Amino acid sequence: MEHFNNDDLEYVFDYFEEDESDFYPDSNSDSDYSSSSEPEFEDDFEMSKVKSETSALDARNGKDIQGIPWERLNYSRDEYRENRLKQYTNYENLSRSRENLDKECLEVQKGNTYYDFQFNTRLVKSTIVHFQLRNLLCATSKHDVYLMQNYSVMHWSSLQRNGKEVLNVAKPIVPTVKHPGFVVQPVSRVQVSTMTVRENLIVAGGFHGELICKNLNHSGVAFCSKISTDDSAITNAVDVYRNPTGSLRVVAANNDSKIRVFDAEKFSSLGCFKYDWSVNNTSVSPDGKLLAVLGDSTECLIADGNTGKVTASLKGHLDYSFASAWHPDGQILATGNQDTTCRLWDIRNLSQSIAVLRGRMGAIRALSFTSDGRFLAMAEPADFVHIFDSKSGYAQGQEIDLFGEIAGISFSPDTEALFVGIADRTYGSLLEFTRRHQYNYMDSMF
Numbered sequence: 001m002e003h004f005n006n007d008d009l010e011y012v013f014d015y016f017e018e019d020e021s022d023f024y025p026d027s028n029s030d031s032d033y034s035s036s037s038e039p040e041f042e043d044d045f046e047m048s049k050v051k052s053e054t055s056a057l058d059a060r061n062g063k064d065i066q067g068i069p070w071e072r073l074n075y076s077r078d079e080y081r082e083n084r085l086k087q088y089t090n091y092e093n094l095s096r097s098r099e100n101l102d103k104e105c106l107e108v109q110k111g112n113t114y115y116d117f118q119f120n121t122r123l124v125k126s127t128i129v130h131f132q133l134r135n136l137l138c139a140t141s142k143h144d145v146y147l148m149q150n151y152s153v154m155h156w157s158s159l160q161r162n163g164k165e166v167l168n169v170a171k172p173i174v175p176t177v178k179h180p181g182f183v184v185q186p187v188s189r190v191q192v193s194t195m196t197v198r199e200n201l202i203v204a205g206g207f208h209g210e211l212i213c214k215n216l217n218h219s220g221v222a223f224c225s226k227i228s229t230d231d232s233a234i235t236n237a238v239d240v241y242r243n244p245t246g247s248l249r250v251v252a253a254n255n256d257s258k259i260r261v262f263d264a265e266k267f268s269s270l271g272c273f274k275y276d277w278s279v280n281n282t283s284v285s286p287d288g289k290l291l292a293v294l295g296d297s298t299e300c301l302i303a304d305g306n307t308g309k310v311t312a313s314l315k316g317h318l319d320y321s322f323a324s325a326w327h328p329d330g331q332i333l334a335t336g337n338q339d340t341t342c343r344l345w346d347i348r349n350l351s352q353s354i355a356v357l358r359g360r361m362g363a364i365r366a367l368s369f370t371s372d373g374r375f376l377a378m379a380e381p382a383d384f385v386h387i388f389d390s391k392s393g394y395a396q397g398q399e400i401d402l403f404g405e406i407a408g409i410s411f412s413p414d415t416e417a418l419f420v421g422i423a424d425r426t427y428g429s430l431l432e433f434t435r436r437h438q439y440n441y442m443d444s445m446f
Contacts, residue, residue, distance in 0.1 A: 001130075001132060001232075001234065001236065001255050001278050001280055001295075001296060001320075009128060009131055009405050009423070010088065010382060010405070011404070011405070011424050011425050011426075012068075012403045012404045012424050012426065012427050052067070052121060052122040052123055052429075053067075053119070053120065053121050053122070053123075053161075054066065054067050054119070054120040055118075055119055056116070056117055056118050056119065059117050064077070065117050065120055065402075065431065066120055066402065066403060066404070066422070066427050066429060066431070067120065067122065067427070067429075068403065068427060080403070081401070084361070084383060084403070085360070085361055088361045088362065088382070088383075090338070090340060090361060090362045090363060090381075091131070091132070091338060091362075091363060091381075092319055092338055092339075093296070093319055093320045093338060094298070094318065094319045094320070094338075096318045096319070096339075098318070098339065098340075101318060101339060101341065101356070102358075104316075104356045105341065105356045105357065105358040106355050106356060106357055106358075106394060106395060107395065108357065108388065108394070108395055108396070108397045109395065109396050109397065110386075110397050110398065110399045112389065112396050112397060112398045113398055113436055114375060114387050114389065114398050114435065114436055115387060115398065115400075115418045115433035115434060115435055115436065116433060116434055116436050117431070117432075117433055118417075118432045118433055118434045119158065119431070119432045120429050120430070120431045120432070121156070121161070121429060121430050122427070122428065122429040123162070123163055124147060124149055124154050124156050124163040124429075124430050125149060125421075125422070125423065125424070125428030125429055125430070126147050126148060126149065126407030126408065126421035126422060126423045126428060126430070127148055127149055127150050127407070127423055127428075128405060128407050128423045129191040129192065129193050129207055130193050130207070130234065131381070132280070132322055132363075132365070133193050133194055133236060133237075133280075133322065133365075134322075134323075134365040134366045134379065134381065134406060134407055134408055135194045135195065135196065135237065135323075135366060135408055136148040136192070136194065136195055136407045136408040136421060137407055137408030137409065137410050137419060137420075137421040137430075138195065138196050138197040138198075138408070138410050139410040139411065139412045139413070139417060139419050140197055140198075140412075140413065141412055141413065141414070142158070142412040142414055142416040142417035142434075143157060143158045143159045144156075144157060144158075145158070145410065145419045145430065146166070146195070146197045146202065147407070147408065147421050147430065148192050148195060148204075148407070150170075151168060151169050151170035151189070151190070151192075152165045152167065152168050152169070152170075153165070153166050153167035153169070153192070153195065153202060153204065154166070156430055158417070158432055166202070166214075166216070167202060167204070167212075167214055167221070169187075169188075169189070169190040169192060169204065169206075169212065170188070170189050170190075171188060172186050172187075172188040173186060173187050173188060173190075173212065173221050173224045174186045174221075174224075175220070175221055175222060175223055175224055176218075176219065176220030176221060176222070177218075177220070177222045177223070185224065185225045185226060186224070187206070187210045187212070187224050187225070187226065190204070190206040190207070190208075190210045190212065191206060191207035191208075192204045192205065192206055192207075192212075193205055193206060193207050193234055193235055193236065194235060194236060194237050194238050195238065196238055196239060196240055197216075198240040198241075199240060199248060199264075200215055200216040200217050201213060201214070201215055201216070201240055201248075201250075201264060202214045202215075202216065203238045203239075203240055203250055203252075204238070205234075205235025205236070205237070205238045205252055205254075206226075206234075206235055207234050207235075208226065208233055208234070209226045209227055209228035209229065209230065209233030209234065209235060209254060209256075210224065210225070210226055210227070210235065211223070211224065211225055211226075211227045211235060211238070211250075211252055211262075212224045213250060213264070213267065222267070223262075223267040227252060227254070227260055228254045228255075228256045228258070230254070230255070230256035232255045232256065232278070233254060233255060233256055234254065234255045235252055235253070235254050235255075236253050236254060236255055236278070236279060236280045236281060236295075236322075237252070237253040237279070237280065237281045237282050237283075238250065238251065238252050238253075239251045239282060239283055239284050240264065241284040241288050242288055243288040243305065243306075244287060244288050244289060247263065247264075247265075248263075248264035248265065249261055249262065249263065249264055249270070249284075249288070250262045250263075250264050250267075251282060251284060251291070253279040253280070253281060253282040253293075253295075254278075254279065255278045255279075255280075256278070257274060257275050257276065257277060257278055257279060257295075258272055258273065258274050258275070258279065259272070259273045259275070259279055259282055259291065259293065259308060260272050260273075261273075271306070271307075271308060273291075273303065273307075273308025274308075275293060275295070275301070276297070277295045277296040277297045278295045278296045279293055279294070279295040280294055280295040280296065280320065280321060280322045281294040281295070281321060281322050281323055281324050282294070282324070283324045283325060283326060284305060284326075285305070285326050285330050285333075285347075286326055286328055286329070286330045287330050288305055289304070289305050289306075290302055290303070290304070290305055290311075290330075290347070291303040291304070291305050291308065292324040292326070292333055292335070293310075294321035294322065294323075294324055294335060295320065295321065296320050297320065297321075298315070298317050298318060298319065298320075299313050299314060299315055299317075300313075300314040300317065300321055300324070300335050301313055301314070302314070302333075302347065302350065312347075312350045313350075314333075314335065314343070314345055314350055314353070315352075316343055316352065316353050316356075317335065317337040317339055317341070317343060318337070318339040319337055319338035319339040319363075320337070320338050321335055321336060321337045321338070322336060322337070322338070322363065322364075322365055323335070323336030323342075323364055323365055323366050323367045324336065324367060325367035325368055325369050325376070326369070327369050327373050327376075327390070328369060328371055328372070328373045329373055330347075331346060331347055331348060332344055332345065332346060332347075332354075333345045333347060334367045334369070334376060334378075335367075336363070336364030336365060336366070336367050336378065337363065337364060338363040338364075339363075340358060340359045340361075340362060340363060340364065340380075341356050341357060341358050341359070341364065342356070342357040342358075342359075342364045342367060342376075342378050343355070343356050343357075344356075344357070344394065355393070355394050357376075357378060357386070357388060357394060359378065359380045359384060359386065360380065360383070360384045360399075361380060361382075361383065361384065362380040362381040362382060362383075362384075363380065363381055364378055364379070364380065365379055365380065365381050365406065366378075366379040366406065366408055366409050367379075368409055368410060368411055369411075370411045370415040371411070371413055371414070371415055372415050373390055374389065374390055374391060374415070375387050375388065375389060375390065375411075375415075376388045376390060376394065377409050377411065377418060379406045379408075379409045379420070380406065381405060381406060382403075382404060382405050382406060383401065383402055383403055383404070383406075384399060384400065384401065384402070385399075385400040385402070385406065385409055385420055386398070386399055386400070387399075387400070387418075400420070400433070402420070402422065402431070403424075403427065404422040404423065404424040404427055404428065404429075405422065405423040405424060406420060406421065406422065406423075407421035407422065407423040408420075408421045409421075415435055416434060416435050417432060417433065417434055417435070418432075418433040418434075418435075419431065419432055419433075420433070
């Protein structure tokens with residue numbers, strides 16, 4: 001993985017010549033937005049809230065879903081889209097011919113709508129600390145989503161329409177739970193590079209090899225430490241899963257070429273697996289038996305979840321990989337690469353990928369299946385989120401056209417909502433989409 005450079009983030013506002021701060025005030029408060037005892041503050045907040053939100057009704061009435069006032073800018077939306085497609089530069093570690101790759105890609109009919117726009121808020125907005133890492137948002141229900149905003153893990157409630165800080169990583173953090181044999185190692189000012197929230201456990205990885213675990217049901221932090229002391233120790237990916245015996249585990253992939261597994265109750269080390277290149281992403285199969293191992297290599301690996309031993313090598317990508325996701329049936333693995341494609345693999349026959357899906361303009365930085373396996377969401381670094389229908393063999397899709405760096409995507413566990421985090425100096429926001437259902441006449445009788 002390359003060293004981070006802020007210039008690699010292409011902010012939307014940089015293209016606009018008119019200052020929009022008068023129209024859309026920026027709100028970066030990490031406090032609970034719903035509480036205030038000052039009437040004047042409440043009035044100001046309500047005005048700011050109205051200007052910082054876009055509803056489905058607003059969108060039907062012609063308002064841009066991100067609140068971008070195109071009528072006051074020097075570009076129309078279509079002109080700006082055309083310029084972005086021409087000027088956007090996809091980051092590559094390896095420069096190789098894409099001619100044969102184009103022939104492999106599946107022809108996808110994109111005019112479908114599986115998820116409708118529901119709501120956009122700029123009261124919480126994602127931030128990114130490494131341009132290649134975009135797993136910084138996680139939904140735990142259709143009403144609850146967690147995201148990184150500067151040095152805070154924020155919770156957004158789509159019901160109450162407010163945000164609240166649940167973890168501050170700028171201040172010194174000392175674990176509140178003591179474990180036998182565990183040496184307390186406080187951390188502070190952690191630049192969170194990756195995060196997930198599962199089974200009431202927030203797990204965040206840091207830019208200097210930190211790992212932080214917090215139980216949502218308890219105050220304080222259960223575990224924190226620097227799990228790597230390597231000069232290039234960034235924690236690139238984290239996952240929470242249950243192993244075949246039902247025990248809860250935390251797995252972390254680091255730039256020091258290692259994957260580490262921890263017990264999620266005692267936080268004792270259960271394994272450390274070494275590979276030949278920096279591990280940019282790892283994910284665990286639904287049965288907890290297999291690891292997907294992706295990194296600074298054109299090959300992706302399948303490894304045993306207990307031993308880390310490589311059992312298969314997946315060949316086909318042309319550049320480094322940074323994203324993966326397992327279909328809930330455990331038979332299909334999706335891998336995202338800087339060659340602008342996602343490959344789908346059937347683990348029963350890994351000799352070649354079963355399908356190749358292509359983005360519009362950039363690397364595939366985030367992947368997520370719905371819990372019912374029906375849809376696969378695929379996010380580029382900026383502007384585009386694609387949703388593919390597995391029922392059609394991934395040949396039918398929806399393209400969500402946005403503007404801004406995408407910090408993360410997440411389906412709600414019940415598949416009813418899709419959240420997209422946008423990192424941008426002016427138009428950073430959280431977008432919510434809801435699943436469209438087709439009901440027939442008889443359904444209305446029940």
